[in-house]
Amino acid sequence: MAEWLSLAEAIAAHVRDGDTVAMEGFTHLIPFAAGHEIIRQKRRNLALIRMTPDLIYDQLIGAGCARKLTFSWGGNPGVGSLHRFRDAVEHDWPAPLELEERSHSDLANAYVAGASNLPFAVLRGYSGSDLPRVNERIRSVTCPFTGEVLAATPAVRPDVTVIHAQKADEKGNVLLWGVLGVQKEAVLAAQRAIVTVEERVRTLDAPPNACVLPSWTVTAVCEVPRGATPSYAHGYYERDNAFYRAWDGISRERERFRAWTEEHIVHTRDFNEYLRVQNDPGIQVAYR
Amino acid sequence: MSAAYTTDEMMTVAAARMLRNGAVCFVGIGLPSTAANLARLTHAPDAVLVYESGAIGAKPGVLPLSIGDGQLAETADTVVSTPEIFRYWLQGGRIDVGFLGAAQLDRFANLNTTVIGPYGKPKVRLPGAGGAPEISSSAKEVLIVVKQSKRTFVERLDFVTSAGFLTGGDARERARLPGKGPVAVITDLCILRPHVTTRELEVTSIHPGVDRGTIAGHTAWEVRFAESCDATAPPSAQELQVLRDLQARTAAAHGATDGAAAESA
Structure with a gap:
């Protein structure tokens, strides 16, 4: 529950x-x-x-x-x-x-595999793409019924x-x-x-x-x-x-990002206070 | 005498004309979305616009800034989950046309949206694949809309994110990609189509006011021109009016132009 x-x-x-x-x-x-x-x-x-x-x-x-x-x-x-x-x-x-x-199609399928308690996702994807060259977890599987080679990727x-x-x-x-x-x-x-x-x-x-x-x-x-x-x-x-x-x-820029994060997230108590800071025109003028 | 128009407007209008009425079109954000909606508002009222956020049959009144804007959901025939859009609808073979943008493409219409420079130590990290690899393989055909320059039309891609005709000839068929691949690339200068056997892109239609030297000067490879190279008809008064109204409505809604900055798929 x-x-x-x-x-x-x-x-x-x-x-x-x-x-x-x-x-x-x-x-x-x-x-x-x-x-x-x-x-x-x-x-x-x-x-x-x-x-x-x-x-x-x-x-x-x-x-x-x-x-x-x-x-x-x-x-x-x-x-x-x-x-x-x-x-x-x-x-x-x-x-x-x-x-x-x-790819989107892969990750969407990989979430489905995860929710289905399966170890990997199968999709018709990545053909001709360089992504499998740089991600060794994008592999392939051969369909036992038709012999078609399909992409296989780990479940999320x-x-x-x-x-x-x-x-x-x-x-x-x-x-x-x-x-x-x-x-x-x-x-x-x-x-x-x-x-x-x-x-x-x-x-x-x-x-x-x-x-x-x-x-x-x-x-x-x-x-x-x-x-x-x-x-x-x-x-x-x-x-x-x-x-x-x-x-x-x-x-x-790193410094501007850091200042924003400090003022809006690190130094606010919760999201309510973030919203107050975010909606305060006096504060926001520095960031627009 | 027609009203003056920009090269961007010519590109969008030329791209919109490519979408036939009734086609089921998987639409990328940015330029493809602008062109697809212009088509829907002019000659193709029955075109079905599918967005990867799950909106099927979206009829947005203003252009979406992101691929999942509420407008798309509210005007759609139905909204399905992300796994469903990719599994049942795209991989399921129900998409006639994939409409994509790109950061870079080569002479065989392969697309790069991943990195400039080596993958492990990129000079520029681009957003990545999104839906493009599977759209470019599974849609029955693909339209690409992109501004033409030596930075986008490159001799060799640093990374092939999404397959066009790979190394040309019958390479795409041999790789067993289900869809037939890019049928046209629409730019701000011209329209290119793949040659029937080599599959190399060649210029088949030149926009008004553009000469061959300009196109060659905006292409990093030695670009070919088709034997029967047409002149693109300029935007009609109606096409321009509808496009400008759409962009004005969009600007009023978002406080921005047309969301063309990010060419996601």
Whole structure:
């Protein structure tokens, strides 16, 4: 059964140094509040997995939390580069970052394999691509029925998965909708799962076939309104496109990034206080 | 006399014209998304736009800044999970056209979106593959839209992220890729198509006001011109109007232009 905890308690209890961590959300419902809390609690040597590292992992990588990144598309969507990710790959700053690079199709299949308790994923992929040359974990398997050679890649099995969703009820049953990404598979593939939600409700009133994660598949659930901003939560708030653009400037230089992280994450008590700082025009004038 | 237009507008209009009405199109963000939506708003109202975020049949009123914008979900016929979009819909063989951008391509329309320089110590780390390797292999055909320069049209790719015609000739068939590969590359200068046997890209249509020397000067390999090289029709007043309205609506919604900075797939 999921336990209702504060986000600080959930990260303290369930995300440990050295863990393999997946924080999913495909543009939508990205668990930024949880990412900040991991930075605040100074977790180290994490092996991060995420299809699109996005700003959330740019922040974690720049803050020195990561030793490895498994990913399939590492850009700032609609804007350009992830500068902290690039600085780590190109200049080993703040630390060398081991890469395990795959394609979207592969990682999506690999989460399914993990959730299905299978050791590997099979897909018709990577033909003619150089990716298998630089990732020795992209291998092949021959179909025993047709002889077709298919790509085989290891299942994703995180120690802990963290996602954000719209609602959870008192028991900790979780409901999400809109662009669903791989969140359900990521939760079911993991040993432990933390879910932050927009609101705690008495009942979900979910229609049949809705994407519901039963309470007993989730370890901890935390109420964190706006916990996915600057990404969005369908039905609650929109994507903060201006912040995605501003991040390009904030993250480009190490010192500016460090100052931003100190002021917004390290020196704030929680995500609520982050939102206050983030919405304070007097403070933000320095970063726009 | 037609209104003045930019080379970027010519590129987007030329790319949009390539999408036939009714085609099921897997759309990358940025230039491909702009072109596909222009097609949908002009000659191809029944084109089905599929985005890798799971939106099938998306009809966004403004261009998405990211591949998973809420607009896509709200206007779609259905929204499926990421595993489903890649497994049932792309690998399942239901995509007619993959519409991609690229950081670099070579004469056989292989694409690089991974690194400039050696993989282990890159000079520039690009975003990576996204959906492109499987879109370029599994879609029945592929359209590529990209601005032409010696930096993008290179003699040799540092990294092949997504396969075009590999080393040319029948190399793609021998590698048993399911789809038939790139059918056209649309740039701000011209349209290139693969030669029927060598599979090398050759210029088949030149945009108005562009000469052969300019195209050669924007291509790092010795680019070939097809025997019957056409002149691209300039954008019509209607095409320009619809494109500009779409971009104005997008700018008003996002406070930005068209999200063309990141050519994700």
